[in-house]
Amino acid sequence: MLDRKYIVDHAEEVKENCARRGAAVDVDRLVEIEELRRAKLQDVQELNRRANEVAKSIGSCKDPTARAERVEEGRRLRDAKDTAQSEHDRLDDEALAIQTLIPNRTHPDAPIGTDDGANREVGRGAAPVPDFAFKPLDHVQLAERHALIDFEAGARIAGHGFYFLKNEAVLLELALQQFAVGLLIQKGFTPVITPDLAYTEILNGVGFIPRGPETQIYSIENSNLNLVATSEITLGGMYSGATLDEDQLPIRFCGLSHCFRTEAGAAGRASRGLYRVHQFTKVEMFAFTTPDQSDAVHEELCAIERELFDRLGIPFRVVDTATGDLGGPAYRKYDLEAWMPGRGERGEWGEVTSTSNCTDYQARRLNIRFRKKAEKGTHFVHTLNGTAVAVSRAMIAILENHQQVDGTILVPDVLRPFVGKDRIG
RNA sequence: GGAGAGGUGGCAGAGCGGUCUAUUGCACUGGUCUUGAAAACCAGAGUCGGGGUAACCCGACCCAGGGUUCGAAUCCCUGCCUCUCCGCCA
Known part of the structure; x- marks a missing residue:
């Protein structure tokens, strides 16, 4: 969420930014409402002040007649205040509804464009895109061949998008977690395993919108709990309402959680196999920084992602995400897209990681502050x-x-200690 | 899950419907005193928002949200959390 005063004072700039990011928001209406709201707020405060004054004078008022008059006066003022207050609150709600839709400001270097077609490639990983001398299988075929994943059983017990991992896939899942968490600890991150559920209020603070028709979020009936779509939600929420000291920052967490996504509206879009599933495990990095530190920490997070995938021997490219594809909270976002030989006709890039600098957009809603000495x-x-x-x-x-010509799959060096073998099959 | 107790400023801890602005102690900041320090004494100190060029003024905040009342930290309801006991359980 952007600061309301900032929006009002920079309405034109905010409108341009909304346009670049493809957000249809009535900024003018917000400015208009906010003006009314502030005037109403002054009424409320004045009425409140007078009501307080009257209430205070009653305590020391001994004469019954004068006292009764004062009580009546107090009641009248409080009623007037309540009326003004509810008008104010209605304006405030309307303003907040618009304010919530306004996306974050945008880094000046982010490529401008309406969708991911405008993303700018800014780097490649160390591993070259493989040039197989045979027709490579996709991961669904490979998984079937080695009895690694049971999609049919997953669908039977929870529907399409769920799956059972089996055999070496289980070891790979655990190995990837071990590898990533281990490396992040070395880099100074504090490892945490977070809840897989969180309150709606926390999701909103982080920028997720549960319970809408388009929502990506599974919600628990008769409660305000939701399954998390990423531990970004729980990690961001960890310090909601807190005031930190400047010298504590930056704080770096690496969170481990399951992630649940409804993938509403995504049916049919490149959703074969494991690519778009309703549940997966994720090791997430999260940082709280001062405004001065965030650009550098963003580069650092991106560098760590690159290191992880380089060490896994996976070819990838890094893209600087275009304005129209940033989502609400991100000020700038880099994606790592890994080469997936089984995707499409001859292989395609597929997003495997994403790192965002959300500046103060989430912190404002979550109310996470810091104090300078x-x-x-x-x-x-x-x-x-x-x-x-x-x-x-x-x-x-x-x-x-x-995958190899004989159908076996080499386990990346860095995972071998955890998987306990060099090769699957 | 059941029963009880409780959530107050950085911490400890009063306050149980209106005396002036939430006692008091510790810690904190400034000052006086001192060669310096300690002690003692004096003073100050939170956050968010609104108004004002400004010194400053005002509103809100005693876990959160509702309610009763002219007036709520205080009374009522709901939620969340903590502690004690019981039950159940990996």
């Missing part, structure tokens, strides 16, 4: 997130890129 007041922290390993997609990339 020897300075009054507080500032909002910046929040950043990045995928270390989304296990399902990483597994696709591993199976498809490391």
